[in-house]
Amino acid sequence: MSAAVAGGAASAAAAEAGIEEFLTRVKQVPETASDKPPWTGARELDLGVVPPLLELLDSPEREVARNAKRALQEVVRHAGRPGAEKSALAMEGYLVEALAKPSTASRADLIWLLSEIGGRRSIPVLTRFLNNAELREHARCALIRIPGDSSAAALRTAWNKAEGVWKSALAEALRARGFRVPPTDKLKPVAQTGVKPKPASSQ
Amino acid sequence: MAQLARLSRRKFLQRSAVAAGALSVLRSGVLQSATSPGANGKLVVAHIGVGGMGMTHLFNSLRFEKEGKVRIAAICDVDENRLEAAIENANPGVTPYRDYRYIVERKDIDAVLIATPDHWHAVQTVHCCQSGKHVYVEKPASVTVREGQAMVRAARENKVAVQVGAQARTAKGAWYTCRAIRNGIVGKVRRVSCWHYANPVDDKPVPDSPPPEGLDWDLWLGPLPYRPYNARYQPANFRWLLESGGGQIRDRGAHQFSTILWAMNADHQTSFTVEARGRPPAKGLWDCPIDMEVVYQFKDPDWTLEWGQPGNRVGKTEFGNVFWGENGHLVLEWEGGYRPANPEAINFQLPPGGEEVYRTDEYEDFNMNHKADWFKSIREGHLRPAVDIEIGHRTATLCNLGNLSYILGRKLIWDGDRQEVVGDPQANRLLDRPQRYPYVL
Secondary structure, eight states: HHHHHHHHHHHHHHHHHHHHHHHHTTTSSSSSSSSTTTTTTGGGGGGHHHHOOOHEEEESSSHHHHHHHEEEEEEEEEHTTTTHHHHHHHHHHHHHHHHHOOOOTHHHHHHHHHHHOOOGGGGGHHHHHHHHHHTTHHHHHHHHHHHHHHHHHHHHEEEEEEEEEEEEEHHHHHHTTTTOOOSSTOOOOOOOOOOOOOOGOOO | OOHHHHHHHHHHHHHHOOOOOOEEEEESEEOOOOTSTTSOOOOOEEEESHHHHHHHHHHHHHHEEEEEEEEEEEEOBBHHHHHHHHHHHSSSEEEEESSTTTHHHTTTOOOEEEEEHHHHHHHHHHHHHHHTTTEOSSSSSOOSHHHHHHHHHHHHHTTTTTEEEEEGGGSSSHHHHHHHHHHHTTTEEEEEEHHHHHHOSSSOOOOOOOOOTTHHHHHHHHHOOOOOOTTTTGGGGGGGGGTTTTTHHTTTHHHHHHHHHHHTEEEEEEOEEEEEEEOOSSSSSSOOOOOEEEEEETTTTTTTEEESSSSSOSSSSEEEEEEEEETEEEEEEEEEEOOOOOOOHHHHHTTTTTOOOOOOOSSSSHHHHHHHHHHHHHHHHOOOTTTHHHHHHHEEEEEEEEEEHHHHOOEEETTTTTETTTOOOOHHHTTTOOOTTTTTO
């Protein structure tokens, strides 16, 4: 084995060991909120840490799922830094792949993470969610945030097909992106109160 | 001193490029000169949000109502219990609402006081402005930079007065400090530091649950992304989550930074660098950093603003500010509203040729006084109260970019003219957070 290959293998092994140690921490619940956060150092790890973190998002242990979410937030924000476009693309790939899988409890969180870093590759999976009653509003917001013609086109296509309240919501998304659209019902008051005014005799 | 104060106000208005005596049109349908707010001198007001600070505003309005300055027409809250309590305290004839949009559509209401949680401020302010209503909105003005920009636009396009509730700028404590600093009490100031106690932590997280009886959770969430109710989130604990409250830097920081910018005469210094670091909580729903240090660097003139949790507590109380000058330092406890200024500042005599600082001075109670300042801006027609929305937006931008630097883990270079972070597309994406329909700008 050449020195370069041996060096590369050693680095990969060290990276894997670092990820394993990190995941062990993330799976633990701290005693108190003032302890050192288990996800500290997530940004320094190889992006190979992302798939196992994505799985931990659905942990039945609430604080473990939360650790995984906070670790992923740190990784996404680090991957999106200036000059790290390759990392951003890789991170986008992981998130798109995770969202393409069958139902997970954490898809709303993933959609919002994708909105921070996603580009053209994110549009198809987000567009599919525009037809999902539970997730469509999150996807609509993500498409507002992701710049470029593809996201705007996805919103416009959906608006053309939509009806009722959802059509208004998509219209407002297009307005947020700078397009002119007809007025919507966003200002129409709906919720009624059961509280009665004070009677005049109580003065 | 009174003459100097009037001159200073005129100078301020000239700088604001607003002609005195401009006509103002009120939604009560009466075209008025700038000298009076309405046909009988009364503003018709409504209150949106009657929690802690909201009830203070309501009690202020009740006092103004006794003085014949306002008529309270409506009160709105998404919590039926709070709404009922507020209606009970108000006079007969006040209409209760759950949905703020009823207030927006009423043409008889001239002005609205908004004391809802931070994430509602922009949407409700913009909608009220667009229906021609003057607005008093609690601080922080906005939770994102783009929301703040929308608020400024809405105020200008609709020619209404929007006052942000950083009431220290009309309070004695901040005023004494401001005039002392501006007139050299410690010489040139190159550094201002803030100390503040830490953000609390959630050591007893609980699972999500149904909302309590009487609370409209959908309307409480409003523009925020949907999430199930959690007892560790609402009512007051929203402040300790980055997505909703933004922590102490956005709560108290909005007050402290407002006073500091005023004292440093730095409202125009909209470009700066910001670098934050903090210690996140290890568990629980709340994710605002426990400890935090944020450094803002301004240029021309050069000075540094430091936010410290806990920071270096130079004064005696839980939070405050220190102006470090070439000839010493001056402490301002709290934000210049609730506590008096340092005796040195109170006793400071202006030097010959010194610059007096204008302050509306109609009420000893600074909450009342801040509203009086707002009424004055409406009555006089210039529509630029002491904490005009543009000033409030710039202050909130400091708070919001401090949090953004912490979230991203890197230094940000803020171009105040272009209103964007230099060379950081991800940061620029996070200057906005799309709102949940129908509670959208």
